[in-house]
Amino acid sequence: MPQLPDFWRVEVFHPLTVHAPLALLVFGTLCRIAGQLVSGDGRLGFLTPAGRLLLGVGAVAAWAAIWTGSLADGEVGRTLCDPTVAKTHENVAWGVAITFSCALPADLALAILKGADRLRRGLVTLVLLAYLGGAGALGYAGHLGATLVYQQGAAVYHPTDACTEFE
Amino acid sequence: MLRNELRRAIVITVVLLASSLTVVACEKTDVVESGTYEGTVVNVEADKDEIYVESDGKKLELYFTDQTELMKGEEKAEFSALETGQQVKVTVEKKGKRLDPKKVVILE
Numbered sequence: 001m002p003q004l005p006d007f008w009r010v011e012v013f014h015p016l017t018v019h020a021p022l023a024l025l026v027f028g029t030l031c032r033i034a035g036q037l038v039s040g041d042g043r044l045g046f047l048t049p050a051g052r053l054l055l056g057v058g059a060v061a062a063w064a065a066i067w068t069g070s071l072a073d074g075e076v077g078r079t080l081c082d083p084t085v086a087k088t089h090e091n092v093a094w095g096v097a098i099t100f101s102c103a104l105p106a107d108l109a110l111a112i113l114k115g116a117d118r119l120r121r122g123l124v125t126l127v128l129l130a131y132l133g134g135a136g137a138l139g140y141a142g143h144l145g146a147t148l149v150y151q152q153g154a155a156v157y158h159p160t161d162a163c164t165e166f167e
Numbered sequence: 168m169l170r171n172e173l174r175r176a177i178v179i180t181v182v183l184l185a186s187s188l189t190v191v192a193c194e195k196t197d198v199v200e201s202g203t204y205e206g207t208v209v210n211v212e213a214d215k216d217e218i219y220v221e222s223d224g225k226k227l228e229l230y231f232t233d234q235t236e237l238m239k240g241e242e243k244a245e246f247s248a249l250e251t252g253q254q255v256k257v258t259v260e261k262k263g264k265r266l267d268p269k270k271v272v273i274l275e
Binding site: 091 | 172174177179180181183184186187188194195196198212214215216217228230231232262263264265267
């Protein structure tokens with residue numbers, strides 16, 4: 001009789017870890033951009049530091065997701081009908097993690113360094129564009145990840161027709 | 168002094184962001200038809216039993232399976248015998264867009 005595989009397979013740790021950076025980086029980007037549009041002294045002044053906090057935690061979480069993704073790739077890569085999707089998914093994820101990891105220190109530099117208005121405006125624009133581009137790329141990486149699961153069944157167990165392993 | 172620091176921050180940010188795009192672009196792999204190809208091992212991922220082989224300008228991603236035969240010359244070899252830079256001859260079977268390595272021969 002077939003047996004249900006252990007749930008805590010190596011490849012399961014990737015979906016467990018990947019959703020945190022998805023939420024943190026997307027909402028962090030929205031907060032940060034909104035914070036740039038409002039007064040820092042007003043009631044909505046919390047948006048910029050909140051955005052930076054979400055992005056900081058999200059960037060760390062993104063690297064954890066990349067690590068678990070690599071582990072999952074080792075387990076399921078050879079079972080996929082189109083592993084080029086997994087490769088693109090991995091490449092874009094790396095690009096996202098690097099983008100946010102570079103943009104955030106530059107953003108923090110803005111918080112610390114005052115004056116030099118023209119340069120500050122230039123750096124703010126660069127940072128916000130990086131966040132927006134990173135968030136867009138993150139959405140694409142997420143879409144590719146979803147196709148791996150729902151179009152190719154990556155890491156998904158397929159029960160027998162008679163469901164005997166559940167008896 | 169402050170302007171210099173901000174300029175430095177801008178330059179570093181741009182360089183590092185550009186590097187992220189380079190990382191994304193460099194790792195593209197290719198799919199070829201079933202057959203035998205000669206090329207160079209450009210990367211070995213021992214923890215995944217996976218190698219990347221460059222052949223005729225194409226980068227092949229090959230996950231070893233239980234059926235993959237690895238030879239060094241005329242003798243059977245272990246996966247640990249594979250190293251970056253080796254010349255290899257690979258026989259692959261294309262399934263969908265996946266290349267299953269049937270046989271890998273280390274030529275040097």
